[in-house]
Amino acid sequence: MSSAAMKVAQSHRTEPSAADAPPAKGSARDGAVARQAPDYSSYRVVAAKHPWRWVGTAVVALGVFAVAWSLASNPRWEWGVVAQWFTAQSVVKGLVETLKLTAISGILGFVLGFILALMRLSASPLLVSVSWTFSWIFRSTPLLVQMLLWYNLGYLYEKISLGLPFTDVRFFEVQTTTLISQFAAAVLGLTLNQAAYSAEIIRGGILSVDQGQLEAAAALGIPAWRRSTRIVLPQAMRAILPTAFNEIIGLVKGTSIVYVLAYSELFYTVQVIYNRTQQVLPLLLVATLWYVVITSVLSVFQYYIERHYSKGAVRNLPLTPLQKARKFFATHAAVPTRRNI
């Protein structure tokens, strides 16, 4: 808000009470004719004081400072070691693997989840029950078990082949252990698990769209596919996005579970290093800081994507933090010539 607008807003709040004002004569009935209210236009506006707000601010600031000080001054955090390993080649390589796993299983998971959600909402009882069963199974088994199961699929089925069922015709046959690498097992486990959760999120989003929207689209003769992509999904996205980003951020850290497959993503890499150097806490801190960085970047994406889909949902979009900052500096800057908001 500009300072001028602020003053106007405050002047409304700080109007003198009736007790302070000089007594006005005349009854309400003839008030319109004989207006006796004093003229306040020359008065100076004094903002309301909020002493307790300042006390609260001071207490919190002290707490924040104490935590920061202990992090900086306690030598056992070993920030030097953290800095040394933070951009080490092996750690960065692990980070890339983590990002790769997140991206692939995130995208595949949500695509499969979308299909499962549509199946669940279809009129066919078979599609509905298959989709329901999928979610039921994958939401009830621990991810760890799923991961180990996929990796050990070769124990259950030695070979995987494609052919005509109930005949000896085979187009293609391969050893399961060759097909399911650590990477494949990790992607398979994470994707199927993610699909089960995202199916419910997407379904919830679709259900949140008013039925009247579909009716209006159908009454206009808009074809079914267009109805979903142009009318329903953009509106469903508003309900889907916050939870979907929760899931993706969960997935970033969830990839750390593939350490059980000895797959060298970020967390496993860090473990290998601290088992060698015994600097457990600093190295866990290295991994944590990277997870924080990824989450922060994702949060920024989330903010702008949500903003994009809130088109039309609010009367006027609020300014982004960046726009607010720019506006602040434009109005408060020492050099008054730079007024490019």
Added chain:
Amino acid sequence: MTATLTAPAATRGLVEITGVRKSFGAIEVLKGVSLTVEPGGVAVIVGPSGSGKSTLLRTINHLEKVDGGHITIDGKLVGYEARGDRLHELHEKEILKQRTEIGMVFQNFNLFPHLTALENVAEAPVVAHQPGKARRSKAEARRRGLELLDRVGLKDRADAYPRQLSGGQQQRVAIARALALDPKILLFDEPTSALDPELVNEVLDVIRELATSGTTLIIVTHEMGFARDVADTVVFMDQGQIVEQGSPQQIFSNPQEPRTRSFFSKVLEPAFNI
């Protein structure tokens, strides 16, 4: 007005409803309704809530499937195809095609909130299949959309989102959207019921203007003054049946059925009851 008589060879927008039945669960909301609306005619359906007015309206564009009876538009069955002695249900694609000839305006507007006024109006002409017409190009649809928004007096709000418009303005956009496919028939489902009283007239004025345009209008409304003004047939429905129909003069001033009389005695203000 002889709207109930069968019309000679219809040109455009003849609606014939024959013995239509519809139940929701155990409740029969339409108990064999028959009604004919002439091309270019204006039929206003009135009656107490729960009388089946809206359901009847929604069967005309097959948003509601009928359980019995049938509806034709210019002699063509809605939602079905007659082959031999059977009525085969049409595929969705065909039904969508039929619907492009029937515009509908809803009580709650049902504008697409994430699209601007102009995008709402210009969406269907680009993607909907219309019988005997090519789909419009985007530019063409936008040009026509602006024309229609101009017609409802909202050309300068073309880029506003529905939530930035008043209720009356939203409903006028919804009318423009329904007109975008040049329908033969327009259905209005209580178009002013969700509006503040002072916004009702701006919407009624637009509908009044449409009434003279040659499009067949079927309107469900509680605005009795408007009905008297604009209708050439007033249909009174109660408990899933048409109780009485005729010219506004007949129905409002000289109703024959006791149920009609008792309804109007409750809803008509003395000023209207000449």
